[in-house]
Structures are given as structure tokens and as C-alpha cells.
Amino acid sequence: MKKSNRWLILSGVWLLYVAFGVSATSLAPLVAVIESDLDIQHSAMGVILGAWQFVFILAALPSGILLDRFGSRNVLAIGGLLISVSLLGRSIVDNYLQLLLFVSVFGLGGPIISTGAPKVVAEWFDRSERGIAMGIYITGPGIGAIISLTMTNSVLMPWLDGDWQLVLRFWGWFALASALIWILIARSTKDEQKKEVNFSNNKGVTSALLQIPSVRIVLIMGIGVLFITHGLSNWLPELLRFNGLPIDEAGVWAAIPVAVSIISALIIPRLAIPKRRIKILLVLFLCTCLATIFLRNEIGIPLTIGLLLDGLGRSTMMTVLILTLVEIKGVGENRAGTASGLFFTAAEIGGVAGPITLGIFYDFTGMFSMSLNILMSVALLLIVLLGVLKKHEKLP
Numbered sequence: 001m002k003k004s005n006r007w008l009i010l011s012g013v014w015l016l017y018v019a020f021g022v023s024a025t026s027l028a029p030l031v032a033v034i035e036s037d038l039d040i041q042h043s044a045m046g047v048i049l050g051a052w053q054f055v056f057i058l059a060a061l062p063s064g065i066l067l068d069r070f071g072s073r074n075v076l077a078i079g080g081l082l083i084s085v086s087l088l089g090r091s092i093v094d095n096y097l098q099l100l101l102f103v104s105v106f107g108l109g110g111p112i113i114s115t116g117a118p119k120v121v122a123e124w125f126d127r128s129e130r131g132i133a134m135g136i137y138i139t140g141p142g143i144g145a146i147i148s149l150t151m152t153n154s155v156l157m158p159w160l161d162g163d164w165q166l167v168l169r170f171w172g173w174f175a176l177a178s179a180l181i182w183i184l185i186a187r188s189t190k191d192e193q194k195k196e197v198n199f200s201n202n203k204g205v206t207s208a209l210l211q212i213p214s215v216r217i218v219l220i221m222g223i224g225v226l227f228i229t230h231g232l233s234n235w236l237p238e239l240l241r242f243n244g245l246p247i248d249e250a251g252v253w254a255a256i257p258v259a260v261s262i263i264s265a266l267i268i269p270r271l272a273i274p275k276r277r278i279k280i281l282l283v284l285f286l287c288t289c290l291a292t293i294f295l296r297n298e299i300g301i302p303l304t305i306g307l308l309l310d311g312l313g314r315s316t317m318m319t320v321l322i323l324t325l326v327e328i329k330g331v332g333e334n335r336a337g338t339a340s341g342l343f344f345t346a347a348e349i350g351g352v353a354g355p356i357t358l359g360i361f362y363d364f365t366g367m368f369s370m371s372l373n374i375l376m377s378v379a380l381l382l383i384v385l386l387g388v389l390k391k392h393e394k395l396p
Helices: 006-025 028-038 042-070 072-090 096-124 127-137 139-159 164-188 205-210 213-242 247-271 274-294 301-314 316-326 333-365 369-393
Strands: none
Touching (some): 006 072, 006 127, 006 164, 028 247, 072 164, 096 333, 127 139, 205 333, 247 274
16 A cells, blocks of 8 residues: 655655765865864775774664664654764864764764665555655765865855855764754655565575575675775865866866766666676676776876766676676575675675775875775676676576
């Protein structure tokens, strides 16, 4: 039975996800000024950029347990409030450790939104509408990232007299408003009969999944995918600035792949039916590999091509890979929740390692060539693993 307030509920989840996207990218356009103000090196900044993903790894599974036990309405509110605390806290720091701490707080709120969104969709939408609903809410982080990347240096920094802490405070109030709006929406909707999601709690499920060779391959591929996407997205504004763009224009150009990823996220997963899935993943990995080559150029057509290729692969690699995971023999619908949770827990290892690794090599070499070489190598490794997966699953 369709629920009358489902689209209102979805809009609240989408807004929380926009705040998620703002928080995840809020530091990227400010890297240079923060490093200068707090007197920290690129490698240390890389640790800060990857800190929330490390906490995400530890918090993902407990977040799912809390959502099942206390309900998505209350726990999502806590997630939204934690995101606002993270952003507001960043606006009052005066040293490296304080900034690291408040960025880490985002790692507590972020997984609540990530795991809570599909749960809300499953509770409020019939099977026939879930694809559309997920396609809508998944645009939230991308739109939040575009807002953050385009407005930070071109609008907010000039408006707020170049004070990066006031910029982060502005985003913090935005996140707090999003959380409060969610609370109002959740309280205004009637309690209707919910469909429970099966996040299987059987003790042997996780070990059973890990015994499936194809599952292990997909988990390793997930690590590689987030290594690339988180590493490149966090350092892209600085890379563009290094390539000769002014700091305000770098944020705008960094939004190009985000915009492309939003469009591709709504189109490509629908095309990724089982018989096409391996071929689509191959194209996406090749796009990412080529992007690391074109992004070495100064402003012009080659750089633009690199940004477009980056956006094409950035959002959809993860989505299509999860679709592949769920349909592996031995996983299926009954284990899909556990498999997805396991996937995100593993993949965020790459989410942590990517920004840190790129920061270390940028600090060591003073340029991004080595970092881009590493990303290209990871993309090539993903192509090799894709061939292994195809052989194991006997896919077309």
C-alpha cells in the first residue's frame, strides 16, 4: 500500500543528504587557506580530509543496528545534528587536532544518513517506486557538493571577508536547518504501517558472505573505487589551482564532474542490466583511468575532458558495483542488507587511504603527477579484477 506522505518524507531525506554533500566537500575549496592559517602541511591536510571516512568504517554497522532498533525518524535526526555539530565545530578551531576532531564527528553522522536513506525508501515506497526514490535521494550529496564547491570561494569568502571559519559556520547553520526540517517533517507525518528491512542478524551471515570468492573480489574493488573517488574529489580543487586556475575558479571547475555524476547516476544504473553490467563497469573504469591522464593539463579542452570523464565514473562506479554484489550467487535479497553494509565498511578503507595517500605524495613531490599515477594504477587494477570477477561469475 502506498503511503500518502512518502514524497514529503523523501524530501526530508534528500535535504539531509544535501547537508551530507556540503559537509563532505566543505574543506576541499579551502585547503590552501586552512593550511596557511593553521600552519599544516599537505600530508597532514590529507589526514584531515580522510578522517571522517576512517570513523565511517567503524560506525557504519552500528548505525544500521541503531536504525533498526530505534527507528529511522529519530536516528536520522541524530545523524543530521551530528553533521551540523561537525561543521559548526570546524568554524571555531585554531589548531590541527581540533580540526581533525570535528571532521571526525562527521564520520559518526554520515553513515547514519547513508544507511538510513535506503531504509526509509524501503519503509515508505512500494517496490515499483523504489528505483525512482533512490535515484532522487542519491542526487542529494552531489547537489550539496556543487553548492559547496561553487559558492565557497566565489560567493561566501568575498562576502565573509575571506574568513574560512565563517564560511564553515554558514554551512553548519545550513546543516542544522536541514536537521530541524527533517524533525518537523518526521513529526508531522502519520505513523503508518512500515515494511521492515531485513538486515540479517544471523551470526554466520558475514562469514558466509566472505567465503564467496566473488564477494571478496567486489569488496576489494569497492576499496579501489572509493580510493579514487574520495581521493580525487577531496584534492581536485587544489589540483586545479596547481594547474593554474585562480582559487575561486578552481571551486567552480571542480563542480563540473559533480554535475556530470548527478546526471549519470540517474541514467547509467538503469542501463546496467545483468548482461550489460560488466561492460558498463569496464567503460566506467576506463573513463576514470583516462581522466587521470587528462587532468594533468592546464585549463583548456584536455582538462575539460578529464573533468567530464571523472564525473562519468565517479558516482556510478559504486552504484553499479553494488548492483553486481547483490546479484552474486549466494547473496540474493535475503542477504542484500548485510552484503551492502559489509561493502561500505570495506570500501571506506579506500575512502580513508585515498585523500591521505594523495596528500602525502603531493607533500613529498610538490606536484600531483605521482598522485595521478597512483590513481591510474588503481583504475587499471580494477579492470584486472573485473576480468577475474567475470570469470568467477561466468558473466557476459
